[in-house]
Amino acid sequence: MAVLSPWTRRMFLKGNNMPSRPVFTFFFLKQNTDSCHKHACGFSTAPEGEDMLLNASKKTQNKPTAKAVTISRAMKAYMEQAKAYDDKMKAEVADYEIGKRHLANIMGEDPDSFTQADVDRAIEYLLPSSIYDKKARPIMKDPYEVFPKKKAAQFGLDGRPYHWMYFTILPNYYSMLYEITWKLEALKEAEDQLRAERRLEEMEGQVFNAASSEWLSLHALKTKLVENIKEKEYNHFVTMMERLAAHPLSGREQEFIMSWRISLQAEQLESAVQELEVEEGGRMCATAKGTRKSSNAIVKVYKPGSGNFIINGKDLTYFTQNMYRETLLLPFIVSGLLGKVDVEADVEMGGPTGQAGAIRLGLSRALTAFVDEDVKEKMRLSGLLTKDPRKKERKKPGQEGARRKFTWKKR
Protein backbone atom coordinates (compact mmCIF):
# COMPACT_ATOMS: atom_id res chain seq x y z
CA MET A 1 0.00 0.00 0.00
CA ALA A 2 2.82 2.31 0.77
CA VAL A 3 4.16 2.18 -2.75
CA LEU A 4 1.00 3.29 -4.53
CA SER A 5 1.49 6.10 -7.00
CA PRO A 6 0.05 9.44 -5.84
CA TRP A 7 -2.76 9.26 -8.41
CA THR A 8 -4.00 5.82 -7.46
CA ARG A 9 -3.63 6.72 -3.87
CA ARG A 10 -5.87 9.73 -4.22
CA MET A 11 -8.45 7.75 -6.10
CA PHE A 12 -8.41 5.11 -3.46
CA LEU A 13 -8.64 7.48 -0.57
CA LYS A 14 -11.44 9.57 -2.00
CA GLY A 15 -13.66 6.59 -2.69
CA ASN A 16 -16.58 6.21 -0.37
CA ASN A 17 -16.45 2.45 -0.40
CA MET A 18 -13.43 2.21 1.76
CA PRO A 19 -12.65 -1.28 2.93
CA SER A 20 -13.71 -1.71 6.48
CA ARG A 21 -10.45 -3.39 7.47
CA PRO A 22 -7.83 -1.05 8.88
CA VAL A 23 -5.05 0.07 6.61
CA PHE A 24 -2.44 1.21 9.00
CA THR A 25 0.20 1.50 6.33
CA PHE A 26 -1.47 4.75 5.39
CA PHE A 27 0.11 6.46 8.28
CA PHE A 28 3.39 6.61 6.46
CA LEU A 29 1.79 8.52 3.63
CA LYS A 30 0.38 11.18 5.87
CA GLN A 31 2.84 13.87 4.99
CA ASN A 32 1.95 14.13 1.34
CA THR A 33 -1.77 13.53 1.47
CA ASP A 34 -4.04 16.23 2.65
CA SER A 35 -7.49 14.89 2.19
CA CYS A 36 -6.94 11.44 3.57
CA HIS A 37 -6.94 12.02 7.28
CA LYS A 38 -10.59 11.61 7.79
CA HIS A 39 -10.80 8.21 6.25
CA ALA A 40 -7.30 6.94 6.42
CA CYS A 41 -7.33 6.04 10.06
CA GLY A 42 -10.88 4.82 10.02
CA PHE A 43 -11.84 1.29 10.52
CA SER A 44 -15.47 2.05 9.91
CA THR A 45 -16.91 4.29 7.25
CA ALA A 46 -17.36 7.91 8.24
CA PRO A 47 -20.91 8.68 9.39
CA GLU A 48 -23.17 10.85 7.24
CA GLY A 49 -23.26 13.69 9.69
CA GLU A 50 -19.55 14.12 9.48
CA ASP A 51 -19.54 14.95 5.79
CA MET A 52 -20.69 18.44 6.49
CA LEU A 53 -17.92 18.89 8.97
CA LEU A 54 -15.23 17.70 6.62
CA ASN A 55 -14.53 21.11 5.14
CA ALA A 56 -14.03 22.68 8.50
CA SER A 57 -11.63 19.99 9.57
CA LYS A 58 -9.52 20.20 6.41
CA LYS A 59 -8.43 23.71 7.12
CA THR A 60 -7.06 22.80 10.50
CA GLN A 61 -4.85 20.06 9.11
CA ASN A 62 -1.23 20.28 10.00
CA LYS A 63 1.18 21.30 7.32
CA PRO A 64 3.72 18.64 6.40
CA THR A 65 6.78 19.14 8.50
CA ALA A 66 10.33 18.10 8.08
CA LYS A 67 10.39 16.55 11.53
CA ALA A 68 10.16 12.84 12.01
CA VAL A 69 6.62 11.67 12.62
CA THR A 70 5.92 11.00 16.24
CA ILE A 71 2.78 9.13 17.04
CA SER A 72 0.89 10.52 19.98
CA ARG A 73 -0.20 8.35 22.88
CA ALA A 74 -3.84 8.91 22.06
CA MET A 75 -3.26 7.66 18.54
CA LYS A 76 -1.38 4.64 19.79
CA ALA A 77 -4.19 3.73 22.15
CA TYR A 78 -6.66 4.20 19.35
CA MET A 79 -4.67 2.00 17.01
CA GLU A 80 -4.54 -0.74 19.61
CA GLN A 81 -8.27 -0.54 20.11
CA ALA A 82 -8.88 -0.57 16.40
CA LYS A 83 -6.70 -3.62 15.94
CA ALA A 84 -8.48 -5.46 18.75
CA TYR A 85 -11.84 -4.57 17.26
CA ASP A 86 -10.78 -5.66 13.82
CA ASP A 87 -9.38 -8.96 15.01
CA LYS A 88 -12.60 -9.65 16.86
CA MET A 89 -14.69 -8.81 13.82
CA LYS A 90 -12.54 -11.00 11.59
CA ALA A 91 -13.09 -13.95 13.87
CA GLU A 92 -16.81 -13.20 14.06
CA VAL A 93 -17.13 -12.97 10.29
CA ALA A 94 -15.33 -16.29 9.85
CA ASP A 95 -17.65 -17.88 12.41
CA TYR A 96 -20.64 -16.42 10.68
CA GLU A 97 -19.59 -17.75 7.29
CA ILE A 98 -19.04 -21.25 8.63
CA GLY A 99 -22.31 -21.11 10.54
CA LYS A 100 -24.13 -20.09 7.40
CA ARG A 101 -22.72 -23.06 5.49
CA HIS A 102 -23.67 -25.43 8.32
CA LEU A 103 -27.16 -24.01 8.31
CA ALA A 104 -27.44 -24.44 4.56
CA ASN A 105 -26.38 -28.07 4.89
CA ILE A 106 -28.89 -28.69 7.66
CA MET A 107 -31.62 -27.21 5.51
CA GLY A 108 -30.44 -29.23 2.50
CA GLU A 109 -29.72 -26.21 0.36
CA ASP A 110 -26.77 -24.93 -1.61
CA PRO A 111 -24.29 -23.29 0.83
CA ASP A 112 -22.90 -20.97 -1.83
CA SER A 113 -26.18 -19.30 -2.69
CA PHE A 114 -27.50 -19.19 0.87
CA THR A 115 -28.52 -15.60 1.59
CA GLN A 116 -29.35 -13.71 4.79
CA ALA A 117 -33.06 -14.11 4.07
CA ASP A 118 -32.54 -17.89 3.92
CA VAL A 119 -30.65 -17.73 7.22
CA ASP A 120 -33.53 -15.89 8.89
CA ARG A 121 -36.01 -18.43 7.56
CA ALA A 122 -33.86 -21.35 8.69
CA ILE A 123 -33.41 -19.92 12.19
CA GLU A 124 -37.12 -19.34 12.51
CA TYR A 125 -37.77 -22.93 11.43
CA LEU A 126 -35.07 -24.64 13.51
CA LEU A 127 -35.39 -22.56 16.66
CA PRO A 128 -39.06 -21.62 16.88
CA SER A 129 -39.68 -19.06 19.60
CA SER A 130 -42.89 -17.73 21.05
CA ILE A 131 -41.21 -14.86 22.88
CA TYR A 132 -43.39 -11.79 22.49
CA ASP A 133 -40.68 -9.29 21.65
CA LYS A 134 -39.24 -10.04 18.24
CA LYS A 135 -35.90 -8.60 19.25
CA ALA A 136 -35.57 -11.25 21.95
CA ARG A 137 -35.95 -14.16 19.52
CA PRO A 138 -32.87 -16.04 18.29
CA ILE A 139 -31.08 -14.39 15.39
CA MET A 140 -28.05 -14.97 13.21
CA LYS A 141 -26.92 -11.82 11.49
CA ASP A 142 -23.84 -10.38 9.85
CA PRO A 143 -21.48 -9.39 12.72
CA TYR A 144 -21.23 -5.87 11.32
CA GLU A 145 -24.98 -5.52 11.93
CA VAL A 146 -24.82 -6.94 15.44
CA PHE A 147 -21.79 -5.18 16.91
CA PRO A 148 -22.11 -1.42 17.00
CA LYS A 149 -19.91 0.57 14.67
CA LYS A 150 -17.27 2.75 16.23
CA LYS A 151 -16.36 6.23 15.25
CA ALA A 152 -13.16 6.61 13.26
CA ALA A 153 -10.28 8.41 14.96
CA GLN A 154 -11.08 12.05 15.46
CA PHE A 155 -7.47 13.19 15.78
CA GLY A 156 -4.27 12.98 13.81
CA LEU A 157 -1.01 11.24 14.52
CA ASP A 158 0.20 14.13 16.63
CA GLY A 159 -2.91 13.90 18.78
CA ARG A 160 -4.52 17.07 17.43
CA PRO A 161 -8.24 16.78 16.74
CA TYR A 162 -9.54 17.35 13.21
CA HIS A 163 -12.73 18.95 14.34
CA TRP A 164 -12.73 22.46 15.74
CA MET A 165 -15.40 21.44 18.25
CA TYR A 166 -13.70 18.25 19.33
CA PHE A 167 -13.44 19.37 22.94
CA THR A 168 -17.19 19.93 23.28
CA ILE A 169 -17.39 16.11 23.36
CA LEU A 170 -20.33 16.28 20.92
CA PRO A 171 -18.73 18.00 17.91
CA ASN A 172 -21.36 16.98 15.35
CA TYR A 173 -24.20 18.01 17.61
CA TYR A 174 -22.78 21.40 18.47
CA SER A 175 -21.75 22.23 14.93
CA MET A 176 -25.31 21.41 13.90
CA LEU A 177 -26.58 23.90 16.48
CA TYR A 178 -24.13 26.43 15.06
CA GLU A 179 -25.46 25.83 11.60
CA ILE A 180 -29.04 26.34 12.74
CA THR A 181 -28.11 29.60 14.44
CA TRP A 182 -26.28 30.96 11.42
CA LYS A 183 -29.11 30.03 9.13
CA LEU A 184 -31.56 31.77 11.44
CA GLU A 185 -29.34 34.86 11.52
CA ALA A 186 -29.20 34.88 7.72
CA LEU A 187 -32.97 34.66 7.54
CA LYS A 188 -33.33 37.50 10.01
CA GLU A 189 -31.00 39.61 7.92
CA ALA A 190 -32.99 38.84 4.80
CA GLU A 191 -36.16 39.75 6.64
CA ASP A 192 -34.67 43.03 7.80
CA GLN A 193 -33.64 43.86 4.28
CA LEU A 194 -37.10 43.12 2.92
CA ARG A 195 -38.60 45.28 5.61
CA ALA A 196 -36.21 48.11 4.91
CA GLU A 197 -37.05 47.98 1.23
CA ARG A 198 -40.77 47.76 2.01
CA ARG A 199 -41.19 44.51 0.08
CA LEU A 200 -43.26 42.83 2.77
CA GLU A 201 -45.58 41.12 0.29
CA GLU A 202 -42.65 38.96 -0.86
CA MET A 203 -42.48 37.42 2.57
CA GLU A 204 -45.93 35.93 2.42
CA GLY A 205 -46.27 32.18 2.00
CA GLN A 206 -42.60 31.54 2.68
CA VAL A 207 -43.13 29.81 6.02
CA PHE A 208 -42.04 26.20 6.24
CA ASN A 209 -45.03 23.84 6.28
CA ALA A 210 -44.59 21.50 9.22
CA ALA A 211 -47.89 19.64 8.92
CA SER A 212 -46.73 16.54 7.05
CA SER A 213 -43.54 15.78 8.92
CA GLU A 214 -42.06 15.68 12.39
CA TRP A 215 -38.61 16.09 13.94
CA LEU A 216 -36.30 13.13 13.99
CA SER A 217 -36.68 11.13 17.17
CA LEU A 218 -33.96 11.11 19.78
CA HIS A 219 -32.86 7.68 18.60
CA ALA A 220 -32.78 8.72 14.95
CA LEU A 221 -30.80 11.84 15.79
CA LYS A 222 -28.30 9.78 17.75
CA THR A 223 -27.81 7.49 14.77
CA LYS A 224 -27.53 10.37 12.36
CA LEU A 225 -24.94 12.27 14.40
CA VAL A 226 -23.17 9.14 15.73
CA GLU A 227 -23.06 10.78 19.12
CA ASN A 228 -24.57 9.85 22.42
CA ILE A 229 -27.07 12.65 22.87
CA LYS A 230 -29.15 12.95 26.03
CA GLU A 231 -32.77 13.99 26.22
CA LYS A 232 -31.85 17.47 27.40
CA GLU A 233 -29.71 18.05 24.35
CA TYR A 234 -32.41 16.62 22.11
CA ASN A 235 -34.95 19.07 23.54
CA HIS A 236 -32.51 21.87 22.86
CA PHE A 237 -32.23 20.70 19.25
CA VAL A 238 -36.02 20.71 18.87
CA THR A 239 -36.32 24.18 20.40
CA MET A 240 -33.67 25.61 18.09
CA MET A 241 -35.15 23.94 15.05
CA GLU A 242 -38.64 25.14 15.85
CA ARG A 243 -37.34 28.64 16.21
CA LEU A 244 -35.87 28.35 12.72
CA ALA A 245 -38.98 26.73 11.27
CA ALA A 246 -41.23 29.43 12.73
CA HIS A 247 -39.38 32.25 10.96
CA PRO A 248 -41.50 33.88 8.23
CA LEU A 249 -38.84 33.08 5.61
CA SER A 250 -38.12 29.54 6.81
CA GLY A 251 -39.36 28.12 3.51
CA ARG A 252 -36.02 29.16 2.03
CA GLU A 253 -34.30 26.64 4.27
CA GLN A 254 -36.80 23.90 3.41
CA GLU A 255 -34.13 21.44 2.34
CA PHE A 256 -32.03 21.91 5.46
CA ILE A 257 -35.02 21.65 7.78
CA MET A 258 -36.37 18.58 6.05
CA SER A 259 -33.01 16.86 6.43
CA TRP A 260 -33.73 16.85 10.18
CA ARG A 261 -37.35 15.82 9.86
CA ILE A 262 -39.14 12.65 8.87
CA SER A 263 -42.15 12.62 6.58
CA LEU A 264 -45.35 11.14 7.96
CA GLN A 265 -47.13 10.76 4.66
CA ALA A 266 -44.50 8.57 3.05
CA GLU A 267 -46.34 5.36 3.84
CA GLN A 268 -49.64 6.59 2.43
CA LEU A 269 -48.16 8.07 -0.72
CA GLU A 270 -45.90 5.11 -1.39
CA SER A 271 -48.70 2.61 -1.11
CA ALA A 272 -50.76 4.66 -3.54
CA VAL A 273 -48.42 3.79 -6.42
CA GLN A 274 -49.65 0.68 -8.20
CA GLU A 275 -48.42 -0.97 -11.38
CA LEU A 276 -50.99 -1.79 -14.04
CA GLU A 277 -50.79 -5.04 -15.94
CA VAL A 278 -52.56 -5.55 -19.24
CA GLU A 279 -54.04 -9.01 -19.68
CA GLU A 280 -55.21 -10.64 -22.89
CA GLY A 281 -58.33 -9.06 -24.26
CA GLY A 282 -57.20 -5.57 -23.21
CA ARG A 283 -58.36 -6.09 -19.64
CA MET A 284 -56.30 -4.18 -17.12
CA CYS A 285 -55.37 -5.61 -13.75
CA ALA A 286 -53.91 -4.06 -10.61
CA THR A 287 -52.72 -6.08 -7.64
CA ALA A 288 -52.18 -4.84 -4.10
CA LYS A 289 -51.67 -6.21 -0.62
CA GLY A 290 -53.57 -5.18 2.46
CA THR A 291 -53.25 -5.99 6.14
CA ARG A 292 -55.38 -5.33 9.21
CA LYS A 293 -54.97 -6.87 12.66
CA SER A 294 -53.50 -10.30 11.88
CA SER A 295 -55.12 -10.73 8.47
CA ASN A 296 -53.37 -10.48 5.13
CA ALA A 297 -55.09 -10.03 1.81
CA ILE A 298 -54.00 -9.94 -1.81
CA VAL A 299 -56.51 -8.10 -3.96
CA LYS A 300 -56.71 -8.08 -7.75
CA VAL A 301 -58.86 -5.50 -9.47
CA TYR A 302 -59.86 -5.90 -13.13
CA LYS A 303 -61.16 -3.18 -15.37
CA PRO A 304 -63.50 -3.14 -17.25
CA GLY A 305 -65.75 -5.30 -15.11
CA SER A 306 -69.31 -5.63 -13.95
CA GLY A 307 -69.00 -5.44 -10.18
CA ASN A 308 -68.22 -9.09 -9.46
CA PHE A 309 -66.63 -9.70 -6.09
CA ILE A 310 -64.87 -12.95 -5.31
CA ILE A 311 -63.35 -13.62 -1.88
CA ASN A 312 -61.47 -16.90 -1.45
CA GLY A 313 -63.53 -18.42 -4.27
CA LYS A 314 -66.87 -17.31 -2.81
CA ASP A 315 -68.91 -14.22 -3.53
CA LEU A 316 -69.73 -11.47 -1.00
CA THR A 317 -71.63 -13.99 1.15
CA TYR A 318 -68.17 -14.97 2.43
CA PHE A 319 -68.97 -12.36 5.07
CA THR A 320 -72.18 -13.32 6.81
CA GLN A 321 -72.66 -9.94 8.48
CA ASN A 322 -73.82 -6.96 6.49
CA MET A 323 -71.41 -4.64 8.28
CA TYR A 324 -68.40 -6.24 6.61
CA ARG A 325 -69.99 -6.09 3.17
CA GLU A 326 -70.63 -2.38 3.76
CA THR A 327 -66.99 -1.99 4.80
CA LEU A 328 -65.94 -3.22 1.37
CA LEU A 329 -68.30 -0.75 -0.26
CA LEU A 330 -66.49 2.34 1.04
CA PRO A 331 -63.52 2.40 -1.43
CA PHE A 332 -65.95 2.05 -4.35
CA ILE A 333 -68.12 4.95 -3.18
CA VAL A 334 -65.14 7.26 -2.69
CA SER A 335 -63.44 6.32 -5.96
CA GLY A 336 -66.72 6.22 -7.91
CA LEU A 337 -65.86 2.86 -9.49
CA LEU A 338 -68.85 0.92 -8.12
CA GLY A 339 -69.97 -1.64 -10.70
CA LYS A 340 -67.17 -0.78 -13.12
CA VAL A 341 -64.53 -3.23 -11.92
CA ASP A 342 -64.23 -6.88 -10.94
CA VAL A 343 -62.44 -7.84 -7.74
CA GLU A 344 -60.70 -11.03 -6.74
CA ALA A 345 -59.40 -11.24 -3.19
CA ASP A 346 -57.43 -13.89 -1.34
CA VAL A 347 -57.45 -13.41 2.39
CA GLU A 348 -56.04 -15.46 5.21
CA MET A 349 -55.69 -15.44 9.00
CA GLY A 350 -57.67 -13.46 11.52
CA GLY A 351 -61.39 -12.99 11.98
CA PRO A 352 -63.99 -11.27 9.84
CA THR A 353 -63.17 -7.74 11.04
CA GLY A 354 -59.49 -8.15 10.24
CA GLN A 355 -60.20 -9.84 6.94
CA ALA A 356 -62.68 -7.19 5.84
CA GLY A 357 -60.22 -4.46 6.82
CA ALA A 358 -57.35 -6.18 5.01
CA ILE A 359 -59.39 -6.54 1.84
CA ARG A 360 -60.53 -2.91 2.09
CA LEU A 361 -56.96 -1.66 2.34
CA GLY A 362 -55.75 -3.86 -0.54
CA LEU A 363 -58.76 -2.90 -2.62
CA SER A 364 -58.24 0.83 -2.02
CA ARG A 365 -54.57 0.56 -2.95
CA ALA A 366 -55.37 -1.39 -6.11
CA LEU A 367 -58.15 1.03 -7.11
CA THR A 368 -55.70 3.95 -7.07
CA ALA A 369 -54.24 2.54 -10.29
CA PHE A 370 -57.47 3.36 -12.14
CA VAL A 371 -58.20 6.86 -10.84
CA ASP A 372 -56.68 10.32 -11.33
CA GLU A 373 -54.77 12.37 -8.78
CA ASP A 374 -57.84 14.22 -7.47
CA VAL A 375 -59.66 11.04 -6.60
CA LYS A 376 -56.50 9.57 -5.16
CA GLU A 377 -56.25 12.55 -2.81
CA LYS A 378 -59.89 12.04 -1.83
CA MET A 379 -59.15 8.41 -1.03
CA ARG A 380 -56.20 9.50 1.06
CA LEU A 381 -58.31 12.10 2.90
CA SER A 382 -60.93 9.52 3.74
CA GLY A 383 -58.14 7.44 5.28
CA LEU A 384 -58.53 4.52 2.91
CA LEU A 385 -54.83 4.41 2.04
CA THR A 386 -53.68 4.35 5.65
CA LYS A 387 -52.81 1.06 7.25
CA ASP A 388 -54.72 0.73 10.49
CA PRO A 389 -51.88 0.21 12.99
CA ARG A 390 -54.11 -0.88 15.84
CA LYS A 391 -53.46 -4.40 17.07
CA LYS A 392 -54.62 -6.46 20.00
CA GLU A 393 -52.81 -5.09 22.99
CA ARG A 394 -50.82 -7.67 24.87
CA LYS A 395 -51.76 -8.94 28.31
CA LYS A 396 -49.49 -7.65 31.06
CA PRO A 397 -48.12 -9.70 33.92
CA GLY A 398 -49.75 -8.83 37.24
CA GLN A 399 -52.88 -7.71 35.44
CA GLU A 400 -55.96 -9.49 34.30
CA GLY A 401 -55.67 -8.28 30.75
CA ALA A 402 -54.10 -5.52 28.72
CA ARG A 403 -55.43 -2.77 30.98
CA ARG A 404 -57.77 -4.41 33.48
CA LYS A 405 -56.30 -5.06 36.91
CA PHE A 406 -57.08 -7.93 39.23
CA THR A 407 -59.78 -7.30 41.83
CA TRP A 408 -58.07 -5.75 44.81
CA LYS A 409 -58.06 -7.88 47.92
CA LYS A 410 -56.72 -6.64 51.16
CA ARG A 411 -55.36 -10.08 52.08
Add this chain to the structure above:
Amino acid sequence: MAAPFVSFTSKALGTILRGQPLTKCVFPKVHLSVYNPKYVEPVLDKDTLTKGLEDGDARHHMPIKAPTTDLSISPLFYDDDVRKFTNMMMKTGNKERVREITRKLFENIKHMQVEKYNKATTDEERSQIECNPITIFKTAVENCKPLLTNIRVVKGGVAYRVPVCARPSDQRFRAMKWIIESCRDKERRIPMENKLTWEIMDAYNNQGKAVRKKQEVHRICESNRAYAHLR
Protein backbone atom coordinates in the same frame (compact mmCIF):
# COMPACT_ATOMS: atom_id res chain seq x y z
CA MET B 1 -48.32 0.36 25.52
CA ALA B 2 -46.73 -0.11 28.86
CA ALA B 3 -44.24 2.66 28.21
CA PRO B 4 -46.57 5.67 28.53
CA PHE B 5 -47.90 4.27 31.78
CA VAL B 6 -44.45 3.88 33.23
CA SER B 7 -43.27 7.33 32.28
CA PHE B 8 -46.56 8.80 33.42
CA THR B 9 -46.40 7.32 36.91
CA SER B 10 -42.72 8.03 37.42
CA LYS B 11 -43.13 11.63 36.29
CA ALA B 12 -46.19 12.19 38.44
CA LEU B 13 -44.48 10.56 41.39
CA GLY B 14 -41.46 12.73 40.85
CA THR B 15 -43.61 15.81 40.96
CA ILE B 16 -45.25 14.68 44.17
CA LEU B 17 -42.01 13.64 45.81
CA ARG B 18 -40.42 16.98 45.09
CA GLY B 19 -42.80 18.34 47.67
CA GLN B 20 -45.19 20.30 45.49
CA PRO B 21 -48.71 20.52 46.82
CA LEU B 22 -50.97 17.92 45.22
CA THR B 23 -53.45 20.48 44.00
CA LYS B 24 -50.79 22.11 41.85
CA CYS B 25 -49.46 18.81 40.51
CA VAL B 26 -50.38 18.86 36.83
CA PHE B 27 -50.48 15.39 35.33
CA PRO B 28 -48.96 15.15 31.91
CA LYS B 29 -51.45 14.24 29.22
CA VAL B 30 -51.03 10.56 28.45
CA HIS B 31 -51.13 9.69 24.79
CA LEU B 32 -52.66 6.24 24.61
CA SER B 33 -53.50 6.09 20.92
CA VAL B 34 -51.48 3.83 18.66
CA TYR B 35 -51.47 6.60 16.09
CA ASN B 36 -48.87 9.31 16.09
CA PRO B 37 -50.50 12.50 17.48
CA LYS B 38 -49.97 14.12 14.07
CA TYR B 39 -52.61 11.87 12.50
CA VAL B 40 -56.02 13.47 12.04
CA GLU B 41 -59.51 12.02 11.75
CA PRO B 42 -60.56 10.96 8.23
CA VAL B 43 -62.85 13.15 6.16
CA LEU B 44 -66.00 11.05 6.01
CA ASP B 45 -68.62 13.41 4.73
CA LYS B 46 -70.01 12.91 1.28
CA ASP B 47 -70.54 16.60 0.53
CA THR B 48 -67.05 17.62 1.60
CA LEU B 49 -65.52 14.75 -0.35
CA THR B 50 -67.36 15.49 -3.58
CA LYS B 51 -66.65 19.21 -3.31
CA GLY B 52 -63.09 18.64 -2.18
CA LEU B 53 -61.33 20.48 0.62
CA GLU B 54 -60.18 24.04 0.18
CA ASP B 55 -56.65 24.54 -1.11
CA GLY B 56 -55.37 25.99 2.13
CA ASP B 57 -56.72 23.17 4.29
CA ALA B 58 -53.98 21.73 6.48
CA ARG B 59 -55.35 18.23 6.07
CA HIS B 60 -53.91 18.11 2.56
CA HIS B 61 -50.49 17.81 4.18
CA MET B 62 -51.40 15.75 7.21
CA PRO B 63 -51.42 12.00 7.62
CA ILE B 64 -54.93 10.61 8.03
CA LYS B 65 -56.22 7.89 10.32
CA ALA B 66 -57.84 4.84 8.79
CA PRO B 67 -61.64 4.74 9.21
CA THR B 68 -62.85 2.01 11.55
CA THR B 69 -64.79 -0.97 10.23
CA ASP B 70 -68.24 0.44 10.97
CA LEU B 71 -67.66 3.86 9.38
CA SER B 72 -68.97 4.60 5.91
CA ILE B 73 -70.41 7.33 3.75
CA SER B 74 -73.01 5.21 2.02
CA PRO B 75 -76.30 7.16 1.97
CA LEU B 76 -78.20 3.86 1.72
CA PHE B 77 -76.75 1.78 4.50
CA TYR B 78 -75.16 4.26 6.84
CA ASP B 79 -76.20 6.95 9.25
CA ASP B 80 -73.93 8.34 11.93
CA ASP B 81 -76.66 8.70 14.59
CA VAL B 82 -77.84 5.16 13.98
CA ARG B 83 -74.27 3.88 14.27
CA LYS B 84 -73.85 5.69 17.57
CA PHE B 85 -77.17 4.40 18.87
CA THR B 86 -76.32 0.82 17.89
CA ASN B 87 -72.93 0.98 19.52
CA MET B 88 -74.38 2.46 22.71
CA MET B 89 -76.88 -0.36 22.94
CA MET B 90 -74.18 -2.99 22.54
CA LYS B 91 -73.21 -5.25 25.45
CA THR B 92 -69.88 -7.12 25.59
CA GLY B 93 -69.12 -6.41 21.95
CA ASN B 94 -72.02 -8.34 20.48
CA LYS B 95 -72.52 -6.05 17.53
CA GLU B 96 -74.28 -8.56 15.33
CA ARG B 97 -77.14 -8.78 17.83
CA VAL B 98 -77.61 -5.03 18.28
CA ARG B 99 -77.54 -4.46 14.55
CA GLU B 100 -80.31 -7.01 14.24
CA ILE B 101 -82.27 -5.21 16.98
CA THR B 102 -81.83 -1.88 15.18
CA ARG B 103 -82.95 -3.42 11.91
CA LYS B 104 -86.07 -4.88 13.54
CA LEU B 105 -86.75 -1.59 15.31
CA PHE B 106 -86.87 0.30 12.02
CA GLU B 107 -88.96 -2.49 10.52
CA ASN B 108 -91.47 -2.21 13.36
CA ILE B 109 -91.71 1.56 13.04
CA LYS B 110 -92.19 1.26 9.29
CA HIS B 111 -94.97 -1.32 9.71
CA MET B 112 -96.68 0.80 12.33
CA GLN B 113 -96.61 3.96 10.26
CA VAL B 114 -97.64 2.30 7.01
CA GLU B 115 -100.57 0.70 8.80
CA LYS B 116 -101.63 4.09 10.11
CA TYR B 117 -101.16 5.54 6.64
CA ASN B 118 -103.38 2.93 5.06
CA LYS B 119 -106.07 3.35 7.70
CA ALA B 120 -106.15 7.09 7.24
CA THR B 121 -109.12 8.22 5.21
CA THR B 122 -108.31 11.72 4.05
CA ASP B 123 -105.29 13.04 2.18
CA GLU B 124 -104.72 15.62 4.86
CA GLU B 125 -104.36 12.92 7.51
CA ARG B 126 -102.02 10.95 5.27
CA SER B 127 -99.70 13.89 4.70
CA GLN B 128 -99.33 14.18 8.48
CA ILE B 129 -97.98 10.65 8.83
CA GLU B 130 -94.22 10.26 8.57
CA CYS B 131 -93.29 6.88 7.07
CA ASN B 132 -89.50 7.10 7.06
CA PRO B 133 -88.26 5.31 10.21
CA ILE B 134 -84.86 7.07 10.12
CA THR B 135 -86.55 10.48 10.20
CA ILE B 136 -88.76 9.35 13.08
CA PHE B 137 -85.73 8.06 14.95
CA LYS B 138 -83.81 11.29 14.42
CA THR B 139 -86.74 13.46 15.49
CA ALA B 140 -87.22 11.31 18.59
CA VAL B 141 -83.56 11.74 19.55
CA GLU B 142 -83.82 15.45 18.81
CA ASN B 143 -86.82 15.71 21.15
CA CYS B 144 -84.87 14.05 23.97
CA LYS B 145 -81.80 16.27 23.70
CA PRO B 146 -81.27 18.40 26.83
CA LEU B 147 -80.18 22.00 26.36
CA LEU B 148 -78.52 22.17 29.75
CA THR B 149 -76.72 19.75 32.03
CA ASN B 150 -75.48 19.86 35.60
CA ILE B 151 -71.87 19.71 36.58
CA ARG B 152 -70.61 19.26 40.09
CA VAL B 153 -68.47 22.13 41.35
CA VAL B 154 -66.93 22.02 44.81
CA LYS B 155 -66.50 25.43 46.31
CA GLY B 156 -65.55 25.98 49.94
CA GLY B 157 -66.21 22.34 50.73
CA VAL B 158 -69.77 22.49 49.43
CA ALA B 159 -70.73 20.71 46.23
CA TYR B 160 -72.99 22.69 43.93
CA ARG B 161 -74.92 21.41 40.95
CA VAL B 162 -74.09 24.06 38.42
CA PRO B 163 -76.13 24.26 35.20
CA VAL B 164 -74.07 24.56 32.02
CA CYS B 165 -74.80 24.45 28.30
CA ALA B 166 -74.57 20.89 26.96
CA ARG B 167 -72.20 20.26 24.08
CA PRO B 168 -73.81 18.79 20.92
CA SER B 169 -72.03 15.45 21.38
CA ASP B 170 -73.11 15.38 25.01
CA GLN B 171 -76.70 16.20 24.03
CA ARG B 172 -76.79 13.30 21.61
CA PHE B 173 -75.25 10.94 24.13
CA ARG B 174 -77.71 11.87 26.88
CA ALA B 175 -80.75 11.60 24.60
CA MET B 176 -79.76 8.16 23.34
CA LYS B 177 -78.77 6.95 26.77
CA TRP B 178 -82.14 7.94 28.25
CA ILE B 179 -84.02 6.20 25.45
CA ILE B 180 -82.03 2.99 25.91
CA GLU B 181 -82.18 3.07 29.71
CA SER B 182 -85.90 3.63 29.79
CA CYS B 183 -86.32 0.50 27.66
CA ARG B 184 -83.99 -1.57 29.83
CA ASP B 185 -86.12 -0.76 32.89
CA LYS B 186 -89.29 -2.12 31.36
CA GLU B 187 -90.62 -5.70 31.38
CA ARG B 188 -87.79 -8.12 30.62
CA ARG B 189 -89.85 -10.63 28.69
CA ILE B 190 -90.62 -8.22 25.88
CA PRO B 191 -87.95 -8.06 23.13
CA MET B 192 -85.79 -4.95 23.14
CA GLU B 193 -86.83 -3.91 19.64
CA ASN B 194 -90.51 -3.73 20.66
CA LYS B 195 -89.80 -1.67 23.77
CA LEU B 196 -87.60 0.64 21.71
CA THR B 197 -90.31 1.03 19.09
CA TRP B 198 -92.79 2.27 21.69
CA GLU B 199 -90.27 4.51 23.37
CA ILE B 200 -89.15 6.09 20.11
CA MET B 201 -92.70 6.62 18.92
CA ASP B 202 -93.47 8.24 22.29
CA ALA B 203 -90.43 10.47 22.07
CA TYR B 204 -91.38 11.34 18.50
CA ASN B 205 -94.64 12.71 19.93
CA ASN B 206 -92.79 14.45 22.79
CA GLN B 207 -93.98 12.00 25.41
CA GLY B 208 -92.52 9.06 27.27
CA LYS B 209 -89.86 8.39 29.88
CA ALA B 210 -86.88 9.77 27.99
CA VAL B 211 -88.56 13.10 27.31
CA ARG B 212 -89.65 13.31 30.93
CA LYS B 213 -86.08 12.69 31.98
CA LYS B 214 -84.98 15.61 29.84
CA GLN B 215 -87.61 17.86 31.41
CA GLU B 216 -86.48 16.78 34.87
CA VAL B 217 -82.89 17.76 34.08
CA HIS B 218 -84.11 21.11 32.82
CA ARG B 219 -86.09 21.56 36.02
CA ILE B 220 -83.04 20.87 38.20
CA CYS B 221 -81.04 23.34 36.15
CA GLU B 222 -83.77 25.87 36.57
CA SER B 223 -83.87 25.45 40.34
CA ASN B 224 -80.07 25.75 40.53
CA ARG B 225 -79.83 28.76 38.27
CA ALA B 226 -78.50 30.81 41.15
CA TYR B 227 -75.22 28.88 40.94
CA ALA B 228 -74.77 29.46 37.23
CA HIS B 229 -71.99 31.97 37.86
CA LEU B 230 -69.86 29.30 39.55
CA ARG B 231 -68.91 27.51 36.36
